[in-house]
Amino acid sequence: MGKFSRRDFLKGSAALGALVGVGTGVGSSFKKTKKVSAAGNTKQVFSACPRNCYDTCSIVTTVGDGTIKFITGNKNCTYTNGRLCVKGYTYPNYVYSPDRVKYPMKQEGRGTGKWTRITWDEAFEMIANKIFEIKKEYGSTLPIALNKYSGTFNTLSYGIEGTLSSIGYTTRAQGTPCWPAGIDSQTFDFGTIVNSDPEAMIHSKYILVWGANPAWNSVHSMNILQKAKENGAKVVVIDPILTDTAANADEYIEIKTSTDGALALGMAKYILDHNLHDMDWMRKNSVGYQEYLNYLNNNITLEWASEKTGIPVEVIERLAREYAAAKPACIWIGYGMQRHTNGGAAVRSIDALAAMSGNVGVLGGGANYAQLDSWLVNYSAMAMSPPEGSGGGADRMININNFPAQVLDLNSGDPNKIPIKMLWVAGRNPIAQDPETSVSYKAFDSIDFVVTADLWFNETVAQSDLVLPISSIFETWGVHASYWHYWLHINEPAIDPLYETKCDVEIAMGLSKKMNEMEPGSCTYPTDRTMEEWAAMEISQDFLNSKGMTSYKDLLKTGTAKVEGYDAAWADGVFRTPSGKYEFLSEKCASFGHHALPVYVEAKEVPTDRPIRLLTPHWKYGLHSQFQNLSWMQSVHNEPFVEIHPELAQKKGIADGDMVKVHNHIGFVELRAKHTLTVPKDAVVIYEAWYKDQKFNVNYLVEATPADMGSCATGQAGLAFHDQFVNIDKL
């Protein structure tokens, strides 16, 4: 186009001279074109949902004029049957919201809102300078911390871990908030987590859904449960809350929160007393069964179990009888029931119940919790080695579940402690989602430099010095696996990245390039691959071989393929425990300070001054701080509420729809009360969610109480999210 200079037609204009001197000329954003784009030119590509969700759906995206027109599920995946969930259907709204973070920006004073747009080059330079400065002062990169978790499970998003590894030894937020106690339990019992293919639940005769709410959190499995039910299986839900899952089941049993272990042991005792257990299986496949059976005989009675759980003896008896008689019977162990100070012990008791009744290794059976076996990926974006001569010796781990407190401790000025000077936040909104929100703010204040990579402006971005705009899955490549079903999806870009957004691997490559320009050899992250090459590198040869594929291109034909061999987990009887057998008695468990047997551990005591339990399960229209902020979702729901049983409400003088204050010793929230008969009379339920432009954040009420297990498999104990106690008053 050429720049416009001072033109004849504007002779005598004083301003033009000044304007021409500023920036680029007229027409420089455009180029000449001859074509006029034809409407209706559409193509379909495979995408995949990277959210932290059981269902990890393969998506078919219809693209026209370079823009997303509509999305549906991928029919090639039998797990989803070509359907998405309510959250998935909002993606077009998500990608094209004008409120996305669009450009790298820096803030003059955290929380001031004084943002300046900068180029990626400037952003990389800022980060690189800070890294070099820290390295110079401390001799290592340990004062640099990464706090990343489950905002996206695209395996290429692990490029952010790779970024930090490629600059040296750093500090990492280690662990996972939501499921580690159960992972440890299954690690002690089976050797690791492996669940039967959820699609095999269709073969089950009896399904115990224990502390899970698939109607809201795994809707495609809910459909499988429904089909199993229509096939004649009996579906029983054990939960403190009468969830939508319970509502669609044959039977619902309200259990007193945090006493699940007692119910499992009571059922096992009944089965043992009535000789319904599978002695052959135990002899052949397990160790420590005699000690376990002795424990049942000597320590457990049904009356005791009934007293603990609040479930009548005859119901426990019937449940045990039905469970033992149905062949096969499966248990779905949810994540809700292990978010307690005795949650890991409870999962061990349930595992033991499944094992002693002969339901492990059986098609349509199992004690199904989660799995990572289908993650046949190379983590090539993540696995990076530090530059030669890096100081610090090894990465330093701090507990993700108590991150702010640990940061404050390191930054307390103690000369023996290496402080945290720089924080990189990715795939998380810790200020809104971590417990003890007020402590989070203090921890951020104690850190010199905070970089946050996100798609949305949230509380954490507001407390950052630098924000990096991240592309959505529709704008980049990806490889996605589930921690529940066995499908592996490929994700190809549907559209060009909007604005200046980049995915984590592109950021890693950009930073690496900059750092090596400034100080050669200071970063090991490779910079010479395309995103497609990175995606191709993620898919393991094992996976390709098992599917008879020669390259990732074969996977692009269907978008998804299933890892086979898991119809019945542990069917081969080869367990990954030290003994190679199922371990009723686990020395490893004992070595982590727990009882070697799956014994009952008392629930956390209810404080007298805060007698009402607060349950904060996942919300159906969102996933942590995602989705509920979109205008489409707001059109069906946009106000937080607390569910309260009418009897409790009456005692507190709270009418349906009243504004109430829920409070405890660390904070409070104010919201509307909703009467419902579906919650216990001694608890209230608030669903955790992020509502845009609203103050509500339930984490003001949640204390960072650790669960009993988690440190074996994930490095850190989980969080006892459901051992929280509050008071409630009408406002």
Added chain:
Amino acid sequence: MEHSFTLVLFTVLSQLAIGGFITLFFLDALKGKLSPKTSQTAAVGVVVIGIVAVLASLFHLGHPFHAAKALLNFGHSWLSREVIFFAIFIVIAIIYLFVSKTEGGRKKIVAGLGTLFGILTVYSTAMIYTIPSMPAWNNGTTLLAFMLTACVLGPLFVQTISGFTKDTFIDCSRYTTTIIGALIVVNLLIISVAHGGSDEAVATGLAICTSPLFWIKAVLYVLAFLISGRSICNSNLKNTNIATILFVLMLVAEFLGRIVFYATGVHL
């Protein structure tokens, strides 16, 4: 209900215009009791008010410029019928302007036709709202209330006009008192019918009773009833000033009442 203020304006003003015209039919065309100036002025008033009503109703539409399409469903829609009847009414009222100076049959025919279409309009308006999805409205009270609005405002309007034209006063105090009394009775009826109806009707009844506007209207009714009743036997009160006061009181009362009507309707 949303956007109801335009509907309040339309229904009350159209009923006022129709009531006024029917009054002309009786007092002017049939009985010849009005001076040409009064009947002319009143007829102009009727036309102007009618047109204002139509303009107000257009604001209720998403696409006011396509209002003509509203004529298309005469076969089924009471709204179409209302539009057509009222349009005809206004045309006749305009014709009446030209024939009002003449005497005899032609004037009577025009006035009679106008009266007929006026009544048809009020009937159609009422039928629009007499629908099962609005239980509290779905009975004869809607029609009664709309008709009475026309009946009470029309003569008072003409009397008020006659005040301005310095015409001789025509006493309607018995009639007016009776109609206001009837309005009070109908309002009691509306509330009691609602309370005896479905959940939604009960909710409507409750909303009416708790609406401050309703109670203001009630006070205005009682006041107007007392003044009008007093004027039956007190000839000092038989004058156009009193009629004007009554007209203003009842016009305000009907506006408030109609606001309450729309605001309290509870949908199924």
Added chain:
Amino acid sequence: MANQKYGFIISMERCIGCNACTISCKSYYNLNPSINRRFVREVEETLVGEAKRCHISTACNHCEEPGCAKACPTGAYTKLDNGIVKHNQDRCIGCKMCATACPYGVPQFDPVKKKMDKCSLCVELLEVGEETICMASCPMEAIQVVDLNETETIGLVDRVNGFVNPDITKSTTLFKLPDATHTVRRDL
């Protein structure tokens, strides 16, 4: 075409009140945020047997005697031979009478187009043998669009307590009521 009579069958046994139908429909038809063509409502917890969460998902009920068609002054609504109550937006002048007249409050006012909007039963998809968006999107397969002339309706009901009486306009939507769930609740 003439012998078909399309209508919805909603399995409340399957519906979990997730609103996937509402959002996918909104996405496909690019509806204004303030309006929806489907409505998911919570119904009485004690609808069947002991208390539990119950939902109902409905759209336009494509009534036999549509109140909207009777109320509409422009004749924008037509009951087609195939059972669909069609709203012709070109005719609509946005008077909102249909919204008042519909016992289910189905037609909604689109504040941008300034016209009414409602479910068309995805007629253009049905005509080419495809499923409606809601039917194809429901992760629980709770929504079916069927030819009511050809479908066994034993065990289905036309009314749900808390949802409006179908007698007024002869709604054609049928429901499979949820089974009662046996519940064991704690005594406190």
Added chain:
Amino acid sequence: MGMKNLQRYYILYLFLQKFYAGELNRLDFETWENLIQSLQQDCMDEENETIWQGLRRFVESTSEQQEQLEFAFNSLFVGPGKLLAPPYESAYLNENRVLMQQETLSVRKFYEQAGLELICKNHEPDDHIAFELEFVCYLLGQYLQTKEKEMIQMYHTFLKTHLFRWAGVHCEAIREHSDHPICLGIADLLDGLIQNGQTEETMKEGNQNG
């Protein structure tokens, strides 16, 4: 319409374009003052009071305020937070406040009909106000240079069917969410141009009818 008017509009649109492209955010105060002074000189013949109000606001802005311009600019038009006055046509015209839908694509089509395409097509929405203004300047510049009738026709049509359809609401949003004199001045300038456009439109119609 007089050439002089068009020349003045060209300068005003160019000024707005530079502003929305973020190119005036980091000027030193002296350059800024000079720019505004010369802009005022160029606008001597302008009769629209709103435009003058905007120009006066520019003059009134202090050097401190001018330094804060970028922050105010970003919170209104760039982010990273929720955009208080989104600079995209579709943010106003699309029913869902969703970008890159038919509203954006129709702007794209308009550019294509003029033989132009954005270099950053599919990366930045085509209906960003800086692009629309640049396009307006291009059409106007072409006309002033070549006097091709087609260019001025496209110029008028584009303003009528695109920029002027939403810029008014956009200006309201600026006024609602900002108290920065320069941003408010920009809203005045834009509003003034819309007003002039409407007056000319009526005059044109009057001429045609008469």
